Amino acid sequence: MDADIDLLKRLYDRFNARDIDGVLAALDDDVTWANGMEGGHVHGREAIREYWTRQLAIVSTHVEPVSFNKAADGSVVVKVQQSVRDLEGRPLQAQTHGLQDKVVGHVFRFQEGKITRFDIQDAS
Numbered sequence: 001m002d003a004d005i006d007l008l009k010r011l012y013d014r015f016n017a018r019d020i021d022g023v024l025a026a027l028d029d030d031v032t033w034a035n036g037m038e039g040g041h042v043h044g045r046e047a048i049r050e051y052w053t054r055q056l057a058i059v060s061t062h063v064e065p066v067s068f069n070k071a072a073d074g075s076v077v078v079k080v081q082q083s084v085r086d087l088e089g090r091p092l093q094a095q096t097h098g099l100q101d102k103v104v105g106h107v108f109r110f111q112e113g114k115i116t117r118f119d120i121q122d123a124s
Helices: 003-016 020-024 044-059
Strands: 027-034 041-043 058-071 077-083 101-111 112-122
Touching: 003 020, 003 058, 003 077, 003 101, 020 044, 027 044, 041 044, 044 058
Parallel strands: 027 112
Antiparallel strands: 027 041, 058 077, 077 101, 101 112
């Protein structure tokens, strides 16, 4: 199995277990990360920690990888089923952010074994 894909599988497990430090350890210091809740990107590990802390204070998210595909440019595209619930585990009603249950593509770029960029794309 490809080392990048192995790493990503572990990271999805760590994220779903809320082991944020476990995920951040695999990121480059200057990583660029898509902000799926507010739009745009955040830069650097501490900015990602702050983003996830805000997100997890208002919703409970779970991302389940469906497939991993290595692209010609070396990036890895992961098709994921994203589930978003309120903090009590109920489906969201009248949400005020961009998070919702859907299938999306997560695009990861790597350098020297670390993730340097993460983007989100519609999986349609």
